[in-house]
Amino acid sequence: DQQVKQNSPSLSVQEGRISILNCDYTNSMFDYFLWYKKYPAEGPTFLISISSIKDKNEDGRFTVFLNKSAKHLSLHIVPSQPGDSAVYFCAASVYNTDKLIFGTGTRLQVFP
């Protein structure tokens, strides 16, 4: 049973435009959500997170939006840059537990 789902395996965006990556979850006990970025042959790198008490968190070009009623979160990258090309994983955890539950990832390609 996939508790965290990323239904788009890939996304292609032109440099300078907005990239929107989506994630859905089924477990209503999740209260902390994260996005990780992964380059080939490297481990995932933390990008941004959001607590369930918020609906938006922003860090530079990256913004994460959380819609609890829809059990949906999204990552917006504006403006997109070629260096953003990577696989992006959505992850979630339950309060006071430490294990992360990951989605299957979305491969983002930003072309010039």
Place this chain on the structure above:
Amino acid sequence: GAGVSQTPSNKVTEKGKYVELRCDPISGHTALYWYRQSLGQGPEFLIYFQGTGAADDSGLPNDRFFAVRPEGSVSTLKIQRTERGDSAVYLCASSQGLAGTDTQYFGPGTRLTVL
């Protein structure tokens, strides 16, 4: 180095053999995690250590998998009687261990191939 390191980077073994994978966490991090990433999937939680003890081993798939962290720093993931289905990238992560929301920093992983 400043990050999480894992050795070896690649391991090829034959079905039925025993393997050990090593993880060196960031210095001072008390929490250590093992995940497994199969092809086309996201990382899947295996086990979490707080200090020397396994605080949560609910992700270990069966009793062929075992992990230790005897001195609260380096950890070793041990797989007995390897099977072809064990082939995956094994990722280690560490965090400060102060709160469940502490950032987990990942190593580059060990790619295990079971022939």
